[in-house]
Amino acid sequence: MDTQTTDRLRALDGLRGIAALVVLLSHVVLASVGVLTMADAIGGDPPGAWWLLLRTPLAVVWAGPELVIVFFVLSGLVLTRAALAAPGGVRPLAFYAGRTVRLFLPAWASLLPAAALVVLVPRHVGGGPGTGFWLQAFTEPVDVRQVCSDLALVVGTHGVTLSGVLWSLRWEVVFSLLLPLVVAAAPVLRRLAAPLVVLLPAVVLGAGAHESLRYLPPFGVGVLLALRPDAVAALRERLAGRGVPAAVAVTAGLLTADLWLPDARTAPGSGGALVVIGAGAAVLLPLVYGGVARGLEARPVQWLGRRSFSLYLVHEPIVVTLAFALGRPGFGVLLAVALPGSLAAAEVFHRLVERPAHRLARSATADLQRRSAARRPAGRAEAGPAGA
Template identity: 40%
Template sequence: MTVEVRSEPDQGRAPEPSAVVAKPVVPRRRNRERLHALDGLRGVAAFIVVLHHVLLIAQPVSQPPGEPAPLSAWWWLERTPLKLLTAGHEAVLVFFVLSGCVVVLPALKRVDFSWPGFVASRVVRLLLPAWAAIAFASLLLVIVPRLPQQVTGDSWLARQVQSDWSWPRLVVQFSLMGQVVPYDNVLWTLKWEFLFSLLLPGFLVVAVLLQRWWLPAGLLAVGLGVAGTVGGIQPLEYLPVFFLGVLVAVRLRAIEGWSESRGAKRVLVVVLVLSALLLVGEFLLAPIVPMGSDGSHALIGMEALGAVGVVVCAGAATRFRHLLERRVPQFLGRISFSLYLVHLPVLATLAFLLGDWNWPVVGLIGVPLAVLTGWGFFRLVEKPLHKVARAAKRGAGRAVERYVRADRRG
């Protein structure tokens, strides 16, 4: 939703957080359209993550050693803008910006927003589906044994994906706080989603106070992300990406107004193209800036800026927005979280069953099967939990409110 952030005049000083008020400034229909576009972008990003893992399965079997030969299949896939189709890590950064932007919007609607209710709701909506996904992955592991000889030695599948049953390790995985979650590797991102949820009130206050200086604030966040990536400091690498999303949410009305101006359409096309190229700059410039170098890590840190640009264009660029509002992106957006949670166990199971040398068959069967499984998981697990999350939100808010009232009376 596009919102207007207002504050009481205070002789030029920055507004107090308690003075922040938000109200819709565009018709409801347009608000829904813009949110639909962001849903579509989330769906496209989730599907890109699926294709990314198909590519990881194929890589040890089909990628020649060394730098891809110009005009070869891997050169087209890895050294041209076609990399956008399989840029999994970059798609995750888009997820993080979207979370920062969309999750904060309800808090911008009212000053008395219930933060305890918000945290309770987020725990239900993130943690319970993740636990169900780990249980699903464990079930597949029991049904289809994962024999080491079925995958290339020292490949991503051999090193990163759980291949044997281990109760102690499984229990640890349910915490989601480890560096990796081998039962369902994609769940590493939920640790940062949880931390962002806890830090959101602070992020919102900072974004509101710095809304007039959004450009230096945004560049500072990008700079922190670059420093974190180069230095291997994961909190600095990922948390500023969420803050960039919050900053976009606070500036939505200004973005909305500018996007309606006469020259905005051409500028948005340029922003979208540059943002897309920035997302895969590490791959495009690999012949010049070797992967693994500090320069390459700096390019990875700059990808957050590309993710922000893509999210802004999804809401502001009319043609791009209409593309994301079509049926397929909207369907993928509706099941995006479920698809993200369950696709990797499906693909890994097929790869161990058929052998990673049969990666074309794994992809042809696994991608539609992952989408179908994601739809089923959404209907059976995620969608029912939405009601539980709403109940948890109301219950937590009321419990804290009763406690505060009782404490005042006492």
């Protein structure tokens, strides 16, 4: 792998860190800025300057659900690229074993502190500047059936959950199950990349209530980026570093289209389709613009990127607990305690849980690959004489 390619993949780690930070900020906003929470929930417009943070591309600074779509595109790209580069190809059993450990162990572990916080800090209804629909939901008792769904990851929500962020891991698991089929179909997908890149947002446009049609196409966008590095390189040469501010602005606009697009409140598919395009553009930016890549390779951003999964898993229970413990404070106060608290918890979780789980996942994958490789020669030796 050449140095330039390695650097651009490091930039994608940084993008993942930024996305996790935006998800954190979105939950701080939802827990503390009641006027935005209510307007977002009922589809109205907030008063005054708040309108700019909800109905313009400036909403990108707290567009948590939209940045989760960026996570999906990143997973599609990174997992497909790794699978295509694997010596001897993808062995499904080995891949599934490693991916299961990589996703499930940290997810399960994150529920332990989340449950402890629910027990330790009462979640009573109260007034205050942060009162809003989002926090109100956490005053309901946790449904045991939902806890079981949390543990399963692949089951949808049925009630109040210990950790609301786990919904996205359901789609990570589903895509992981599909990846060997994606790799097998790679030659066909590569040839059809041009029509598929148009088809995938169109699927989201017509998805309606079908969640799989809303959340799997972003993975497909990442797959296409992995399958056509030649097209990405050609675009990089054609742009030659020109138009970065405009590209970033357009990407922010697309990513938040489900918030500012007039029809998005009545026809969410149109906004969702543009969000998928924006998520693909967000991943494409560091691949085609060296300046964007260098910004994402900065040491603090890389630190955040390496801990992005941990931050994503642990932050929401911390934000919710602090909001209740402090009497539902305003945005500034909640951010001042929730941000450092979540970053510190992410560091601890990364060291104690995520990093060991990652090592275990790699070990499980390597072990099953060795066993599979050891069995194959024996199988061929036995089949030869019998078929002669």
